[in-house]
Amino acid sequence: MRFVCPNCGGKLNINDKSATCIKGHSFDKARGGYYNLLVGNTGGIHGDNKEMVLARRAFLGGGYYEPLASRLSQHAIAHTPVGGCLLDAGAGEGYYTDIIERALFDRDGISDVSAFDISKDAVREISRKNPRISLAVAGSYHMPIADGEFDTVINTFSPLALEETRRVLKMGGHFIMAIPGEMHLFDLKSVVYDTPYKNVVADPALDGFELLIDEPLTYKIHLENSESVRNLFMMTPYAYRTRPSDRAKIEGLDNLTCTADFRIFIYKKS
Numbered sequence: 257m258r259f260v261c262p263n264c265g266g267k268l269n270i271n272d273k274s275a276t277c278i279k280g281h282s283f284d285k286a287r288g289g290y291y292n293l294l295v296g297n298t299g300g301i302h303g304d305n306k307e308m309v310l311a312r313r314a315f316l317g318g319g320y321y322e323p324l325a326s327r328l329s330q331h332a333i334a335h336t337p338v339g340g341c342l343l344d345a346g347a348g349e350g351y352y353t354d355i356i357e358r359a360l361f362d363r364d365g366i367s368d369v370s371a372f373d374i375s376k377d378a379v380r381e382i383s384r385k386n387p388r389i390s391l392a393v394a395g396s397y398h399m400p401i402a403d404g405e406f407d408t409v410i411n412t413f414s415p416l417a418l419e420e421t422r423r424v425l426k427m428g429g430h431f432i433m434a435i436p437g438e439m440h441l442f443d444l445k446s447v448v449y450d451t452p453y454k455n456v457v458a459d460p461a462l463d464g465f466e467l468l469i470d471e472p473l474t475y476k477i478h479l480e481n482s483e484s485v486r487n488l489f490m491m492t493p494y495a496y497r498t499r500p501s502d503r504a505k506i507e508g509l510d511n512l513t514c515t516a517d518f519r520i521f522i523y524k525k526s
């Protein structure tokens with residue numbers, strides 16, 4: 257296991273039921289085989305709740321984001337050395353982590369993939385999906401990981417803690433990030449809002465990194481029933497801040513053709 261003690265940064269020694277550092281900080285092993293390494297104030301952030309995890313699982317299970325997962329795993333293969341180790345930082349319910357881990361496992365015969373998320377419900381879901389992935393409940397702004405630990409770090413739609421991401425990468429290691437593109441889910445927003453806005457894509461330049469690849473990925477998805485439309489809506493940030501009257505517009509849809517628009521960036525730690 258590549259996670260360290262979140263209190264002192266010491267190596268964690270694993271036994272049947274817990275992980276303990278040399279200073280005696282101890283963390284119970286959950287039934288799913290992961291450790292809760294979340295300490296201190298998380299600033300009121302708890303991550304996705306169970307309802308959101310279930311909506312995400314149902315939607316992603318429909319394969320609508322499979323083209324993105326497939327492209328990310330190709331990039332992970334190309335930018336992770338044989339036998340190398342990869343971290344998914346803020347992995348959610350592990351849809352991408354699982355597909356990437358299987359691609360590395362197919363290539364190498366072994367894999368060394370770790371993932372964390374701040375939501376316990378999400379981490380439990382990853383543990384059900386793929387027991388080979390090493391898991392912890394932890395936050396992006398205080399990763400329980402030693403300096404220079406990973407060959408590759410992945411971030412898909414999770415808040416970017418730039419300093420921490422850079423710190424846990426080896427020198428010359430790769431950082432793969434996917435974010436929503438300008439037109440992502442514009443059609444869904446058009447249903448809810450009178451004047452929908454395009455997503456703002458920030459300047460991809462990151463301090464301490466060299467940008468190697470800036471790749472757009474755009475395609476149409478066809479949601480064929482009201483449940484799929486609702487699940488997609490529940491995955492978006494709009495679900496939190498939409499008035500009931502606007503929400504009813506979503507509930508009333510029995511299908512929707514929608515733009516999926518992503519940007520994939522690949523960086524090298526310099």
Ligand SMILES: [Zn+2]
Pocket residue numbers: 261262263264265266277278279280281
């Ligand atoms: Zn400790």
